[in-house]
Amino acid sequence: MKKIILGTLLALAPLSADIIVIQNATVMTEGPQGIFKGSVVVKDGKIAEIGEKVMVPAGAIIIEAGGQYLIPGIIDCHSHIAGSGGINEGSVSVSAMVNIRDIINPDDIAIYRALAGGVTTANILHGSANSIGGQTLPLKMRWGKSAQELIFAGATPGIKFALGENPKRSGNPQGGRGAATAPVARYPATRMGVEDVIREAFNDAKGYKADWDAYDAKVAKGEHPIPPRVDLKLQALREVLENKRYVHVHCYRADEILMMIRAAEDNGFKVRTFQHVLEGYKVAKEIAAHGAGASTFSDWWAYKIEAIDAIPFNAALMTKKGVLVSLNSDDAELMRHLNTEAGKAMKYGGMNETEALAMVTINPAKQLGIDKTVGSIEVGKDADLVLYDGFPMSDFAKVQKVWIDGTQYFDRDKEIAAQATKEAEKKKLLDKEKAAQKQQPTRRPNQ
Amino acid sequence: MAGPPSTVAIRNAKIVTVSGPVIAKGTVIVRNGLIEAVGENVTVPADAWVVDGEGMTVYPGLIDALSTVGIPGAAPAAAAAGGGGRGGRGNNAAPAQTAAPAAVATAPAERSWGPEDRPQTTSWLLAADELQAGDRRVETVRGSGITTAVTFPTRGIFAGQGSVIDLVSGEKAAEMVLVPAAGQYLSLGAGGRGGGGGGGGGGFPSSLMGIISYIRQLYLDAGHYKLVKDAYAKDPRGMQRPEYDRALEGLLASQRILLPANQLIEIDRMLRFGAELKQPMILYGAREAYRPEAVELLKKANATVLLSLRWPTPPARAAAADDEDTNESLRTLIERDQAPTAPAVLQKAGVKFALYSDGQDTPRDFQRAVKKAIDNGLSRDEALRALTLSPAEIYGIADRVGSIEKGKIANLVVTKGEIFDDRTTVVMVFVDGKKYTPAETAAPGGRGGAATDDPGQGGNQ
Numbered sequence: 001m002k003k004i005i006l007g008t009l010l011a012l013a014p015l016s017a018d019i020i021v022i023q024n025a026t027v028m029t030e031g032p033q034g035i036f037k038g039s040v041v042v043k044d045g046k047i048a049e050i051g052e053k054v055m056v057p058a059g060a061i062i063i064e065a066g067g068q069y070l071i072p073g074i075i076d077c078h079s080h081i082a083g084s085g086g087i088n089e090g091s092v093s094v095s096a097m098v099n100i101r102d103i104i105n106p107d108d109i110a111i112y113r114a115l116a117g118g119v120t121t122a123n124i125l126h127g128s129a130n131s132i133g134g135q136t137l138p139l140k141m142r143w144g145k146s147a148q149e150l151i152f153a154g155a156t157p158g159i160k161f162a163l164g165e166n167p168k169r170s171g172n173p174q175g176g177r178g179a180a181t182a183p184v185a186r187y188p189a190t191r192m193g194v195e196d197v198i199r200e201a202f203n204d205a206k207g208y209k210a211d212w213d214a215y216d217a218k219v220a221k222g223e224h225p226i227p228p229r230v231d232l233k234l235q236a237l238r239e240v241l242e243n244k245r246y247v248h249v250h251c252y253r254a255d256e257i258l259m260m261i262r263a264a265e266d267n268g269f270k271v272r273t274f275q276h277v278l279e280g281y282k283v284a285k286e287i288a289a290h291g292a293g294a295s296t297f298s299d300w301w302a303y304k305i306e307a308i309d310a311i312p313f314n315a316a317l318m319t320k321k322g323v324l325v326s327l328n329s330d331d332a333e334l335m336r337h338l339n340t341e342a343g344k345a346m347k348y349g350g351m352n353e354t355e356a357l358a359m360v361t362i363n364p365a366k367q368l369g370i371d372k373t374v375g376s377i378e379v380g381k382d383a384d385l386v387l388y389d390g391f392p393m394s395d396f397a398k399v400q401k402v403w404i405d406g407t408q409y410f411d412r413d414k415e416i417a418a419q420a421t422k423e424a425e426k427k428k429l430l431d432k433e434k435a436a437q438k439q440q441p442t443r444r445p446n447q
Numbered sequence: 448m449a450g451p452p453s454t455v456a457i458r459n460a461k462i463v464t465v466s467g468p469v470i471a472k473g474t475v476i477v478r479n480g481l482i483e484a485v486g487e488n489v490t491v492p493a494d495a496w497v498v499d500g501e502g503m504t505v506y507p508g509l510i511d512a513l514s515t516v517g518i519p520g521a522a523p524a525a526a527a528a529g530g531g532g533r534g535g536r537g538n539n540a541a542p543a544q545t546a547a548p549a550a551v552a553t554a555p556a557e558r559s560w561g562p563e564d565r566p567q568t569t570s571w572l573l574a575a576d577e578l579q580a581g582d583r584r585v586e587t588v589r590g591s592g593i594t595t596a597v598t599f600p601t602r603g604i605f606a607g608q609g610s611v612i613d614l615v616s617g618e619k620a621a622e623m624v625l626v627p628a629a630g631q632y633l634s635l636g637a638g639g640r641g642g643g644g645g646g647g648g649g650g651f652p653s654s655l656m657g658i659i660s661y662i663r664q665l666y667l668d669a670g671h672y673k674l675v676k677d678a679y680a681k682d683p684r685g686m687q688r689p690e691y692d693r694a695l696e697g698l699l700a701s702q703r704i705l706l707p708a709n710q711l712i713e714i715d716r717m718l719r720f721g722a723e724l725k726q727p728m729i730l731y732g733a734r735e736a737y738r739p740e741a742v743e744l745l746k747k748a749n750a751t752v753l754l755s756l757r758w759p760t761p762p763a764r765a766a767a768a769d770d771e772d773t774n775e776s777l778r779t780l781i782e783r784d785q786a787p788t789a790p791a792v793l794q795k796a797g798v799k800f801a802l803y804s805d806g807q808d809t810p811r812d813f814q815r816a817v818k819k820a821i822d823n824g825l826s827r828d829e830a831l832r833a834l835t836l837s838p839a840e841i842y843g844i845a846d847r848v849g850s851i852e853k854g855k856i857a858n859l860v861v862t863k864g865e866i867f868d869d870r871t872t873v874v875m876v877f878v879d880g881k882k883y884t885p886a887e888t889a890a891p892g893g894r895g896g897a898a899t900d901d902p903g904q905g906g907n908q
Contacts, residue, residue: 085635088653091559091560091651091657097660102656103654103659105712106712107778134656226674230667422777429777433780
């Protein structure tokens with residue numbers, strides 16, 4: 001039985017079927033089955049069976065993938081795509097009240113481009129303009145679906161923190177270009193100040209939590225007190241204290257990483273991931289001991305002074321010291337070839353292909369707490385799959401097909417075939433507009 | 448002895464009542480500002496001044512469901528947002544170039560450090576209190592046959608409440624007011640790069656998500672404020688008194704909110720947001736309401752929509768040069784092509800909607816904009832309803848305006864030819880029973896301020 005959903009002109013129609021069999025592929029599972037040549041059976045959006053020989057159900061869609069590679073959908077632990085109206089609320093030192101969830105933009109073409117680069121899940125983060133930024137969440141790259149349908153169901157939400165240059169950059173409340181009026185300096189202006197902002201915020205959050213706990217206790221006793229005021233900013237930090245929200249920390253230098261670990265441990269919460277973490281190799285043991293993950297760049301380096309000590313061996317060295325490491329993009333363009341970013345770890349640091357690919361699949365899945373459903377090709381997991389025409393970490397490999405939850409959202413051949421139709425449609429509309437403009441009388445001068 | 452006649456009879460005219468069947472040849476009696484009688488066989492009172500309506504048609508006065516007319520400072524000098532499609536941010540936050548009365552300006556432009564500073568909030572304002580009887584736009588707009596406007600303060604995130612006004616030219620602005628509090632106007636485009644206008648001062652909020660979180664916080668605060676105030680009113684002994692907060696008072700006093708939503712994703716976002724806030728809401732803008740997904744969402748939510756008549760236009764650059772290398776997306780082109788079909792689409796789907804001029808003040812621009820909707824599938828009757836009875840129903844004033852019925856306010860348009868046609872002339876307009884004759888060529892009252900807010904899509908960083 002085939003179900004075909006007709007997409008709009010704009011979205012390439014996602015195809016879903018009850019049963020799909022991808023056969024004769026080299027399957028890099030990133031799970032217990034390692035790498036093998038064989039088939040993957042997808043049923044009801046989940047991986048139903050994998051192996052060299054599988055039972056092919058009647059009526060299944062067969063994808064012949066001889067000579068091709070199948071990998072789990074790529075997961076980007078640090079992305080800023082798919083948001084409307086800015087991803088930095090940089091006007092204040094603590095913007096924990098804002099939430100990426102409110103501004104998901106499913107029309108952002110970067111989603112489709114990421115998809116075409118094999119990305120199926122991305123952790124959409126607030127920017128790094130302030131010490132404590134906004135609330136974040138992972139999305140699935142279900143191009144063509146509505147904002148709510150992109151949300152990774154059941155994933156623990158996060159919050160962005162930032163250390164160092166960006167949050168302390170004084171005199172520019174926007175944390176970047178674009179301030180139209182004379183900017184008013186915003187605290188903090190030093191790394192000491194960044195630490196102070198974080199510690200003070202958690203002092204406030206503890207007080208807030210105490211107020212609510214006291215209220216809840218009274219209610220439990222059958223009393224009817226007036227509840228405390230809901231403060232969206234402190235509410236998000238309370239969730240951090242209650243382990244209901246992951247902390248993702250933008251950082252570079254070893255000293256500030258240690259500072260963050262101390263600040264977190266003093267306040268009784270954990271850093272879930274250090275992001276960028278370019279000097280992580282210097283304090284890898286401490287990061288591992290705290291239990292944080294590290295999401296870094298492959299070899300992006302020296303774009304600012306605090307990134308000067310970056311080395312391309314960072315990922316491999318941190319891994320050797322027991323840190324769970326992923327590679328991220330932080331960038332809509334880089335996001336399209338995270339596969340080759342992973343490949344670089346094979347050159348720098350001597351990782352094998354499974355270890356390297358893990359850094360853009362199962363490792364970020366673990367960091368985001370979504371590894372029960374994604375990150376590897378295992379029976380029972382979501383059928384988020386990418387088919388490459390060659391070894392996936394090669395520069396020459398091209399994504400052929402991408403499935404999310406067993407629904408095909410990208411097909412290279414179909415995309416290429418559809419381009420001419422879209423061009424023709426565009427020309428038709430432009431011609432129509434030009435013809436209409438010629439007909440219309442010119443406007444009166446007083447307008 | 449001067450003074451306008453208190454009783455007028457328009458006879459032998461075609462009467463389009465909107466609420467009932469068209470009367471091919473009949474009489475309307477106006478007395479003391481109200482419609483005294485309408486019908487085929489109505490006796491003309493002895494004291495009435497008589498207008499011979501032979502060859503003319505009488506319509507109910509048009510209602511502009513979202514306007515800034517009557518508030519001179521509200522009109523930004525810059526052209527309105529809306530032409531640019533994707534990527535265009537609302538310009539309505541631009542500071543007024545005119546010497547606007549200070550009363551309309553929003554909170555002092557001090558830098559805001561968070562929701563507690565109540566940034567860009569003048570929720571306590573009432574348009575009725577800001578009206579200027581001498582606003583030149585009143586006459587210009589009336590030339591289109593618009594007799595009633597729901598006029599709003601539009602600057603800031605919580606701009607204040609709109610008021611329903613009749614477009615009379617008098618000495619006292621208070622004479623214009625039909626309903627002083629018609630709903631709170633919210634905009635989402637006032638933040639962003641550098642804070643925009645409206646006294647943002649470059650502080651919080653500076654992003655769309657900041658604005659949304661601010662609105663959410665303010666409604667949470669309003670709920671808490673009410674709780675505490677009520678408890679204090681019940682028994683103040685032993686309780687610290689709640690601090691008076693005019694921003695929250697403004698929210699609590701508003702019986703409905705107007706939220707901007709042009710694109711499909713904004714319609715989706717705002718329908719959810721309004722439901723979350725538990726406020727009766729009206730969406731305004733609705734440029735992508737033609738899309739089937741949008742219609743479905745609007746229907747499901749049983750939404751009320753104010754549709755902007757400012758249809759998207761090609762950028763000037765493309766029009767000037769025969770630009771083959773236009774980098775506009777297919778989607779933008781489709782939007783421009785399809786946007787004027789939105790009224791017909793909503794009509795067919797049974798979504799409650801009204802049209803609004805969106806700052807297109809001159810009769811020529813207004814007529815042309817309505818005609819475009821008609822050319823794109825909306826029937827003339829439906830267009831008329833979307834500018835008369837439908838907005839009256841939306842604002843709960845259908846018992847006094849919106850149709851030609853006995854007992855309603857005598858707001859009438861008398862035309863030669865069918866309304867909204869190229870060659871039709873508005874012969875006279877009655878507002879509160881007072882007769883006005885449009886100038887031969889409408890006074891260049893200046894482009895009105897577009898009320899549409901475009902939260903913009905260009906914000907990816």
